[in-house]
Amino acid sequence: xxxxxxxxxxxxxxxxxxxxxxxxxxxxxxxxxxxxxxxxxxxxxxxxxxxxxxxxxxxxxxxxxxxxxxxxxxxxxxxxxxxxxxxxxxxxxxxxxxxxxxxxxxxxxxxxxxxxxxxxxxxxxxxxxxxxxxxxxxxxxxxxxxxxxxxxxxxxxxxxxxxxxxxxxxxxxxxxxxxxxxxxxxxxxxxxxxxxxxxxxxxxxxxxxxxxxxxxxxxxxxxxxxxxxxxxxxxxxxxxxxxxxxxxxxxxxxxxxxxxxxxxxxxxxxxxxxxxxxxxxxxxxxxxxxxxxxxxxxxxxxxxxxxxxxxx
Ligand code: DGY
Numbered sequence: 001x002x003x004x005x006x007x008x009x010x011x012x013x014x015x016x017x018x019x020x021x022x023x024x025x026x027x028x029x030x031x032x033x034x035x036x037x038x039x040x041x042x043x044x045x046x047x048x049x050x051x052x053x054x055x056x057x058x059x060x061x062x063x064x065x066x067x068x069x070x071x072x073x074x075x076x077x078x079x080x081x082x083x084x085x086x087x088x089x090x091x092x093x094x095x096x097x098x099x100x101x102x103x104x105x106x107x108x109x110x111x112x113x114x115x116x117x118x119x120x121x122x123x124x125x126x127x128x129x130x131x132x133x134x135x136x137x138x139x140x141x142x143x144x145x146x147x148x149x150x151x152x153x154x155x156x157x158x159x160x161x162x163x164x165x166x167x168x169x170x171x172x173x174x175x176x177x178x179x180x181x182x183x184x185x186x187x188x189x190x191x192x193x194x195x196x197x198x199x200x201x202x203x204x205x206x207x208x209x210x211x212x213x214x215x216x217x218x219x220x221x222x223x224x225x226x227x228x229x230x231x232x233x234x235x236x237x238x239x240x241x242x243x244x245x246x247x248x249x250x251x252x253x254x255x256x257x258x259x260x261x262x263x264x265x266x267x268x269x270x271x272x273x274x275x276x277x278x279x280x281x282x283x284x285x286x287x288x289x290x291x292x293x294x295x296x297x298x299x300x301x302x303x304x305x306x307x308x309x310x311x312x
Pocket of ligand 1: 037065066067068069091229279280281
């Protein structure tokens with residue numbers, strides 16, 4: 001889309017996360033940057049980009065190829081007059097599906113059973129072999145009732161007759177009515193009552209380690225934690241310890257606290273399912289995310305308001 005405009009497009013030659021220096025070098029002289037969630041961009045990176053080819057101004061837009069944008073220091077970037085956009089909506093359905101895949105996988109011990117089968121350990125049917133937990137009619141606690149959180153709640157209610165409770169800064173009466181959902185003003189109440197807890201909040205200073213060891217202790221020993229939002233929202237050492245000591249029954253995480261590194265000891269545990277930040281990784285959705293990011297750049301560089309402008 002960008003090349004079709006006749007614009008010069010520089011694509012990173014590295015199939016890995018760029019260093020700050022590389023990131024600074026790559027943006028120099030360009031009008032727009034299409035960033036990934038691994039590109040940490042702050043005021044000093046923007047300053048390093050300097051003037052663009054067509055004007056005295058630096059880069060005019062950073063189009064983040066993700067709905068989350070905790071990799072951008074929005075305050076410092078906005079202060080420099082650079083627009084920012086993200087890719088909401090197009091990945092909602094895919095992430096909600098992946099969240100449910102994780103809920104089902106941990107409850108039905110899918111990854112463990114797969115490993116067991118491949119290892120040739122199945123020697124015949126047994127009544128108590130790899131017993132899991134039913135999902136239907138249990139209670140799902142949703143932390144953060146945004147687009148993805150509400151779609152997960154929809155699947156829980158419509159697909160599995162689950163009861164839904166949610167915690168959010170705002171109450172949503174229409175949602176409560178439609179899904180019979182119960183609002184929990186206090187996160188602690190949701191944690192102590194739900195059977196499955198799914199996290200859907202952005203990473204902000206206030207949500208870092210939102211789930212820590214004290215809060216894990218509030219969960220039922222039969223409960224499961226699922227995280228498809230951002231890794232640092234869960235204290236991963238506390239999670240490992242809670243899983244190891246039976247404080248909670250299981251967990252499924254798509255996002256890790258220090259990607260691409262996992263807290264030591266986590267992979268030794270059978271009661272966790274781990275995917276590598278691939279909740280939005282379907283061919284259809286990644287294609288759409290690219291198109292949305294490119295469209296945002298086109299709109300901004302042609303002088304129109306990009307559809308997914310991030311207000312600071
Ligand atoms: C996002 O968009 O924020 C996801 O984490 C990556 O797909």
